[in-house]
Amino acid sequence: xxxxxxxxxxxxxxxxNLVCGFDVLGLALHQPFDxxxxxxxxxxxxxxINHDDYGLPTDPVKNVSGVVLLSIMERLHNGVGFxxxxxxxxxxxSGIGSSAASAAGAAVAANMLLGNIFNKEELxxxxxxxxxxxxxxxxxxxxxxxxxxxxxxxxxxxxxxxISIPAPSLFVTVVHPQxxxxxxxxxxxxxxxxxxxxxIKQWGNVAGLxxxxxxxxxxxxxxxxxxxxxxxxxxxxxxxxxxxxxxxKTAGAxxxxxxxxxxxxxxxxxxxxxxxxxxxxxxxxxxxxxxxFHTYVTTINQKGIIxxxx
Amino acid sequence: xxxxxxxxxxxxxxxxNLVCGFDVLGLALHQPFDxxxxxxxxxxxxxxINHDDYGLPTDPVKNVSGVVLLSIMERLHNGVGFxxxxxxxxxxxSGIGSSAASAAGAAVAANMLLGNIFNKEELxxxxxxxxxxxxxxxxxxxxxxxxxxxxxxxxxxxxxxxISIPAPSLFVTVVHPQxxxxxxxxxxxxxxxxxxxxxIKQWGNVAGLxxxxxxxxxxxxxxxxxxxxxxxxxxxxxxxxxxxxxxxKTAGAxxxxxxxxxxxxxxxxxxxxxxxxxxxxxxxxxxxxxxxFHTYVTTINQKGIIxxxx
Numbered sequence: 001x002x003x004x005x006x007x008x009x010x011x012x013x014x015x016x017n018l019v020c021g022f023d024v025l026g027l028a029l030h031q032p033f034d035x036x037x038x039x040x041x042x043x044x045x046x047x048x049i050n051h052d053d054y055g056l057p058t059d060p061v062k063n064v065s066g067v068v069l070l071s072i073m074e075r076l077h078n079g080v081g082f083x084x085x086x087x088x089x090x091x092x093x094s095g096i097g098s099s100a101a102s103a104a105g106a107a108v109a110a111n112m113l114l115g116n117i118f119n120k121e122e123l124x125x126x127x128x129x130x131x132x133x134x135x136x137x138x139x140x141x142x143x144x145x146x147x148x149x150x151x152x153x154x155x156x157x158x159x160x161x162x163i164s165i166p167a168p169s170l171f172v173t174v175v176h177p178q179x180x181x182x183x184x185x186x187x188x189x190x191x192x193x194x195x196x197x198x199x200i201k202q203w204g205n206v207a208g209l210x211x212x213x214x215x216x217x218x219x220x221x222x223x224x225x226x227x228x229x230x231x232x233x234x235x236x237x238x239x240x241x242x243x244x245x246x247x248x249k250t251a252g253a254x255x256x257x258x259x260x261x262x263x264x265x266x267x268x269x270x271x272x273x274x275x276x277x278x279x280x281x282x283x284x285x286x287x288x289x290x291x292x293f294h295t296y297v298t299t300i301n302q303k304g305i306i307x308x309x310x
Numbered sequence: 311x312x313x314x315x316x317x318x319x320x321x322x323x324x325x326x327n328l329v330c331g332f333d334v335l336g337l338a339l340h341q342p343f344d345x346x347x348x349x350x351x352x353x354x355x356x357x358x359i360n361h362d363d364y365g366l367p368t369d370p371v372k373n374v375s376g377v378v379l380l381s382i383m384e385r386l387h388n389g390v391g392f393x394x395x396x397x398x399x400x401x402x403x404s405g406i407g408s409s410a411a412s413a414a415g416a417a418v419a420a421n422m423l424l425g426n427i428f429n430k431e432e433l434x435x436x437x438x439x440x441x442x443x444x445x446x447x448x449x450x451x452x453x454x455x456x457x458x459x460x461x462x463x464x465x466x467x468x469x470x471x472x473i474s475i476p477a478p479s480l481f482v483t484v485v486h487p488q489x490x491x492x493x494x495x496x497x498x499x500x501x502x503x504x505x506x507x508x509x510i511k512q513w514g515n516v517a518g519l520x521x522x523x524x525x526x527x528x529x530x531x532x533x534x535x536x537x538x539x540x541x542x543x544x545x546x547x548x549x550x551x552x553x554x555x556x557x558x559k560t561a562g563a564x565x566x567x568x569x570x571x572x573x574x575x576x577x578x579x580x581x582x583x584x585x586x587x588x589x590x591x592x593x594x595x596x597x598x599x600x601x602x603f604h605t606y607v608t609t610i611n612q613k614g615i616i617x618x619x620x
Contacts, residue, residue, distance in 0.1 A: 203512055207473075
């Protein structure tokens with residue numbers, strides 16, 4: 001605790017609800033990422049300074065990073081506190097894990113300052129307090145890949161069971177159409193019950209997708225990237241979704257779907273060329289629809305959160 | 311076609327509906343297995359001789375192996391036929407793939423006689439005609455592991471998509487309580503709709519199980535061997551099920567469940583010692599219940615159907 005007084009980390013965007021792997025499979029991106037600079041201070045307080053234009057709360061009990069840091073202080077109970085300078089680049093509400101980046105970034109940075117006293121699972125536990133504040137639910141689908149990197153399976157939350165899945169070197173194209181999909185709406189549109197036959201199809205695809213990742217079998221990954229349960233309902237909330245999906249696959253993308261609960265859409269591709277072509281046609285779709293948008297062409301981030309400066 | 315006129319194969323029992331992997335995951339056993347001796351004959355007929363006491367039909371259109379051989383002859387259309395001598399050791403209705411062993415064994419043996427002109431996927435297609443006769447449904451959950459060996463994922467039937475999953479060196483204990491579970495009852499007891507939250511739990515477990523097989527992570531396999539959808543309903547049809555399961559896990563088994571649609575129950579164990587202990591306690595349960603039973607202590611069969619004699 002004496003050696004490092006300040007740390008800066010990059011906390012990446014993440015894609016949860018990986019097509020058929022709704023609620024269980026997620027992956028980390030290289031772009032976009034938030035920058036968090038955390039300092040140890042000698043009073044048991046959390047001070048938050050936002051270096052961005054999102055107008056997020058600076059009251060720690062209302063701030064995603066803040067509640068995570070408070071939960072760590074509560075565990076430590078040793079009189080120290082934190083000053084956080086947050087520079088968010090992942091737009092809140094985009095569906096690519098903005099709150100998870102804030103929550104997990106704070107937890108990981110704090111742990112670095114504290115001499116790595118917590119393991120990754122404990123960090124996920126702390127960070128879930130941020131997700132609880134952001135969405136009302138303790139979930140780890142974005143936090144797990146953010147902290148572990150690559151592709152993660154959250155097999156269970158109670159007890160927490162996170163499994164790293166080998167991530168192939170794939171390119172990821174993300175389009176964020178600047179519309180609002182309220183998490184409440186995205187939840188409400190789901191049905192409490194689903195057809196057993198669709199559930200079977202889904203877990204066959206999940207099994208295929210996981211096997212495809214382990215075998216690095218891009219054809220199998222592509223065949224398994226099919227969601228017969230969630231996407232047919234939620235994609236209704238995202239204008240242009242079907243067009244983006246059909247055109248991306250025609251252009252050679254392996255497949256993809258809604259990122260998190262939307263509105264971002266992602267596509268996986270084997271080559272940068274295809275990933276860029278996919279970005280172009282996504283742009284064309286939203287330009288034609290008259291909806292502002294942002295695209296990213298990036299890769300799967302095998303490391304998750306990394307330190308950039310001390 | 312001229313070199314080999316007769317072939318004998320061992321066609322193994324299989325476990326379908328591998329706990330959370332209902333309808334998609336199955337594995338092949340070393341014990342029990344059927345013996346099928348197939349001969350090429352010079353007339354387009356199928357002649358069936360049963361060397362066992364099960365009284366199965368010898369009319370080829372009513373016989374599981376028969377319809378498979380007829381479907382192959384229909385494809386070949388070259389005037390040849392088959393004589394089959396079948397010695398079944400897998401009791402029909404046991405839930406460990408008796409019909410699949412007949413169907414797949416006939417397809418594989420025929421292919422050997424024909425100079426291996428069909429690939430495994432085509433053999434599965436032929437063999438599914440036997441399952442159609444036996445159960446009314448073309449399914450490959452038992453046929454796939456019977457033909458491919460080890461553990462298989464049937465991701466999809468239309469189009470057929472079978473994926474081999476690495477099988478750890480596990481011991482398998484099977485108990486076949488000699489009660490009848492009618493396939494119709496086993497089907498009828500399932501609900502057409504299931505809770506989304508249970509479906510998510512199930513596909514989290516399926517993903518964990520597949521990852522566990524790839525990583526050879528016995529703890530993960532054990533944690534993932536949980537079925538929250540089918541077992542709670544179907545286990546009601548099998549007296550002693552809960553007791554067998556609880557006692558097996560207490561004895562150190564990794565987990566297990568209903569084999570196929572029952573009535574057999576299987577348990578996976580890391581050591582032969584535990585697998586034998588599990589067999590003993592299964593025996594104790596059914597002895598106490600006054601139900602005749604048969605137990606097997608065996609291993610996962612990595613090869614599937616093998617040739618024993620020419």
